[in-house]
Amino acid sequence: MGSVLLTSLTSPLVIAKGFFQSGPDFIAEVFQQQPNAKVLWLTDDIRENAKVILGRPVKGLRVRYHQFDLTTAWILEEIGKEMPITIGVVVTDNEIARVKILAYRESRGGEVRYSAYTKQYLGAALTDNNRLDQSIDGITGATLSVWAVNKVAALALYYHAQVTQSRDST
Amino acid sequence: MNKKLLALVIGLNLSAAAQAETPSLEKMWQLIQDQQQEIAELKGQLQETDIKTEATISAVERFSATPTASKKTTFGGYGEVHYNNLEKDDSSSTKDAIDFHRFVMFTGHQFTDSIRFFSELEVEHSLSGNGHPGEVELEQAYIEWDATENLTAKAGLFLMPIGVINETHEPNTFYGTERNNVEKNIIPATWWEAGAAINGEITEGLSYDLAAHSGLYIPEGKHKPRDGRQKVAQAKADDMAFTGRIKYTAIPGLEIAASFQHQSDVRQGEGVAIDGTLFEAHVAWIRDNFQLRALYAQWDFDDAINTTKMGADEQTGMYIEPSFKLNEKLGLFARYSAWDNTAASNTDSEITQLDVGINYWLHPNVVFKFDYQNQDAPGEKGYDGVNLGLGYSF
Numbered sequence: 001m002g003s004v005l006l007t008s009l010t011s012p013l014v015i016a017k018g019f020f021q022s023g024p025d026f027i028a029e030v031f032q033q034q035p036n037a038k039v040l041w042l043t044d045d046i047r048e049n050a051k052v053i054l055g056r057p058v059k060g061l062r063v064r065y066h067q068f069d070l071t072t073a074w075i076l077e078e079i080g081k082e083m084p085i086t087i088g089v090v091v092t093d094n095e096i097a098r099v100k101i102l103a104y105r106e107s108r109g110g111e112v113r114y115s116a117y118t119k120q121y122l123g124a125a126l127t128d129n130n131r132l133d134q135s136i137d138g139i140t141g142a143t144l145s146v147w148a149v150n151k152v153a154a155l156a157l158y159y160h161a162q163v164t165q166s167r168d169s170t
Numbered sequence: 171m172n173k174k175l176l177a178l179v180i181g182l183n184l185s186a187a188a189q190a191e192t193p194s195l196e197k198m199w200q201l202i203q204d205q206q207q208e209i210a211e212l213k214g215q216l217q218e219t220d221i222k223t224e225a226t227i228s229a230v231e232r233f234s235a236t237p238t239a240s241k242k243t244t245f246g247g248y249g250e251v252h253y254n255n256l257e258k259d260d261s262s263s264t265k266d267a268i269d270f271h272r273f274v275m276f277t278g279h280q281f282t283d284s285i286r287f288f289s290e291l292e293v294e295h296s297l298s299g300n301g302h303p304g305e306v307e308l309e310q311a312y313i314e315w316d317a318t319e320n321l322t323a324k325a326g327l328f329l330m331p332i333g334v335i336n337e338t339h340e341p342n343t344f345y346g347t348e349r350n351n352v353e354k355n356i357i358p359a360t361w362w363e364a365g366a367a368i369n370g371e372i373t374e375g376l377s378y379d380l381a382a383h384s385g386l387y388i389p390e391g392k393h394k395p396r397d398g399r400q401k402v403a404q405a406k407a408d409d410m411a412f413t414g415r416i417k418y419t420a421i422p423g424l425e426i427a428a429s430f431q432h433q434s435d436v437r438q439g440e441g442v443a444i445d446g447t448l449f450e451a452h453v454a455w456i457r458d459n460f461q462l463r464a465l466y467a468q469w470d471f472d473d474a475i476n477t478t479k480m481g482a483d484e485q486t487g488m489y490i491e492p493s494f495k496l497n498e499k500l501g502l503f504a505r506y507s508a509w510d511n512t513a514a515s516n517t518d519s520e521i522t523q524l525d526v527g528i529n530y531w532l533h534p535n536v537v538f539k540f541d542y543q544n545q546d547a548p549g550e551k552g553y554d555g556v557n558l559g560l561g562y563s564f
Contacts, residue, residue, distance in 0.1 A: 018283065018316060055534075060231045082244040082278050105280070107288060107314060107322075108337065114374050117422045137423030140454035140463075141338040147534060 019103045020113065023075050026088045026102055027066050030073045035066035040163055053130050053154050054078070063159060071097065072163060074156040080106045080145035087149060089156035094164070096124045099153055109142030112149050121149075126157045246276035248563035250341040252348065256543070256555035265553060270296040274309075284316040307401060309362050317368075325366040327402050331379040331415040332429040332450050333357050334463055341561025342537040345493050345503035345529055348557060351521070352487035352509045356467040357450060358396035363411070375420025385411030385433040390441055393475055393482035394511050395448075398436055408439035423456040436471065444472040459495040464488075481515020501529045503541075521547040527557075536562045 027035065040063045042050070050058040066073045071092045077084040083105035090098035099121040101113035111117060117139070124134040132154050138146040193201070250272050256265040272294055279287045289311040295304035312326030329337045335349055336359040353359040365383025372378065386398030387406045400406065411433035418426045428451040435443040452465035469485040476483050487509030495501040503526070510520040527541025539559035545552035 061227055082246060082276070083280065105283070107286070111375070111419045114420065114422075116375070116420060120422055135458045137458070138456045139419065139423070140334070140425040140456065141343075143343055 018105050018110075021088070021100065021102045023088075023102065026075065026100060027073055030088075030090050030098065031066065031068050031071070033068055035068040035071075035073070037064065038067055038163070039064055040159055046159075046162055049130060049158060050155060053158055054151050065159065065163070067163065070164065072156075072160045074159060075102065076152045076155060078148040078152045080104075080109060080112075080142075080148045082106060085112070085145060085148050085152075087152045089153055091156055091160035094125055094157065094161060096121045096153055096157065098122070099149065101149070104145075106145060109139065109145035111139045111142060112145045118149075121153050124153060124157070126154060126161065130154060130158055132157075242280045244276070244278040244280075246278075246564055247274050248340045248342075248561065249273045250347075250559055250561040253558040254347075254555065255557075256553040258550070259546070259552045259554065260550035265555075269303075286314050288312060288314065309360065320371045322369045323366065324369075327362055327364045328367060328381075328383075330357075330361045330363060330383075330413055330429075330431070331367070331369075331381065332361070332413065332431065332448070333359055333467070334452050334454055334465055335359055336361055340563035341539075341559065342531065342535050342563055345491065345501065345539075346505060346525055346527060346541050346557075347539045347559035350489050350491070350505060350507055351523060352465060352467060352489045352507050355394065355396055355509050355511060356469065356485055356487035357448070358394070358399060361399060362402065364402045364405070365410070367413075375418060377417050377419070379413070379415040379417075381413040383411055383413065385409050385438070386436045386446065387438045388436045388444070388446075388475075390437070391478060393471075393479040395446075395469055395485065406438040409433060409435040425452075425454040427452055442472075442474045442477075444475050446471045461493045461495075463491040463493075476514075479512055481512035481517075481519065484514035485509075485511045486513045498534075499531050501531075503527060503529070518548050521545065521552065523552070535564055536560075 021029075040046070042058060042060065042062055047058055063074070063076070071090060074089045074091070075086065076089065077086050079085070084103075085101060085105070086103035088098070088100040088102050089096065099118040101118065104110050104113050120134070120136050121132075124132045127133045132150060136146065136150055249270070251268070251270045253268045254265050258264065272292055273296070274290055274292045277287075277289045277291075281287065290309040292307045292309050293304060294307060295302075298304040298306045308327060310328055312324045312328045314322060314324040316322050331337065333353045335344055335353055336357060339349065339360060349359065363381075363383035363385070365381055367379060367381035367383070369379050370377065384400065384402060384405050384407055386395060387400050388395070388398035392398070411431055413429065413431040415427060415429040418424075429448070430450075431448040432445070433447075434445045436446045437444050447470045448467065449470075450465065450467040452463070455462045466488045467486065471483045471485075473483050487507070489505055489507035491503060491505040493501055493503035505525040506522070507525075508520055508522045512519045523543055523545040525541050525543045527539065530538045530540075532538060537560070539557070539561065541557050542555070543557065544554050
């Protein structure tokens with residue numbers, strides 16, 4: 001099941017059960033100073049690596065993100081079992097500084113949004129083969145949601161590396 | 171000679187430039203004004219081009235994205251094919267069979283952000299109908315509604331919130347070719363009923379489920395809970411049942427849960443009323459590559475059930491299953507199970523089973539399984555042998 005990875009940061013999410021924070025609020029919370037809104041164009045090379053990380057082709061032509069100094073913030077979506085999970089990932093200097101579940105729409109497995117769970121990603125970096133270098137303890141009965149968060153965390157690290165290694169974007 | 175020629179050409183050019191008329195300040199100002207206007211027009215055109223490009227890219231992205239309708243309606247499924255090569259301890263019979271045990275399709279639909287439908291339709295044993303071993307079963311079909319931020323309600327046909335594998339049983343999520351016998355024979359998984367339920371969160375990591383639903387119908391002559399599953403097929407509804415569960419998941423990787431169910435008459439009004447109460451508790455712990463699952467379940471029925479089968483008023487089971495993933499693809503497990511559907515009898519009626527085996531995940535959602543089982547049952551009725559499986563989910 002594919003999903004669209006490009007989520008508008010300008011359209012606020014409706015706060016209801018399963019919707020925990022809007023994109024703009026997440027960005028405002030992450031950055032003390034006004035960050036630059038940027039776009040990463042998905043070149044063939046980036047697509048190929050993103051496909052390996054996600055286990056499926058990435059859709060869309062570009063990914064929006066925000067940057068200030070060496071910190072980038074990404075809002076990405078990935079399907080757990082059936083419905084997309086909206087995940088905010090902050091990367092500083094190639095290490096994860098924050099993971100937050102902004103929206104969770106599945107019937108079961110919502111434990112991935114707990115701060116005790118998302119804290120496991122702090123400091124995680126990418127290995128040479130684009131995997132997380134830290135072990136993440138899963139959740140019984142929510143394997144697919146855990147995989148989805150793992151994949152998005154790795155993808156955000158990869159995208160961060162692309163935009164901070166002079167593959168510049170506008 | 172060449173140098174002289176070059177000097178002559180430069181000299182002529184300089185002389186011509188000096189003779190050209192220098193524009194006046196007014197003319198210069200006019201030129202600047204004209205250029206400014208041109209720049210402004212070009213900027214406007216550039217802005218317009220940006221807007222058009224943005225609109226085009228957005229349209230392309232929308233078209234290349236999953237269509238809205240299919241984002242609201244989802245499909246999935248799982249399946250598992252098994253090969254069993256087993257022999258009874260007293261060598262009186264064997265089980266040498268290959269079976270497409272389960273072929274399941276999921277369909278879901280999101281009506282709004284807070285209202286959704288989910289269903290699971292299953293074909294068991296490949297072929298159903300008179301004289302065939304299989305069944306077509308509707309295992310889930312319910313409407314779920316997020317009533318408040320911390321409370322979800324559902325109504326319809328749903329899985330009982332009991333045990334480890336009753337609600338999550340895709341083959342790539344558990345070890346062993348066959349599902350464990352404790353949850354199968356005591357709880358009995360897979361178990362679904364029709365009714366209404368709520369799921370709430372007391373605090374982060376502590377949740378509860380409460381459900382009122384159709385109950386078991388264990389007819390005269392039968393005593394096992396598994397014999398009482400009506401599968402919501404024109405089911406007797408003389409007596410309802412009530413289920414509750416409390417679950418703790420605040421620590422990553424750890425799940426501790428306990429379920430309780432009560433039904434005042436599992437005979438559904440036929441003959442002497444027999445009430446039944448189920449208690450189940452389990453822990454599931456994942457730490458790095460290590461996983462441990464342990465479960466205990468116990469049914470207590472009215473003594474009247476003993477007229478059908480002595481000792482059936484208490485039916486118990488437990489298993490413990492440590493496992494270890496050597497890497498992302500390969501995992502080893504061992505499981506010790508013990509269950510007894512006549513636990514209150516004076517005679518030894520407990521069945522025990524030791525399983526050891528491997529899961530090999532070709533893909534996170536595709537798994538090959540191989541395990542050896544050693545089952546001990548009174549009267550040399552246990553089955554020993556090997557099981558092979560292939561499972562998938564999507």
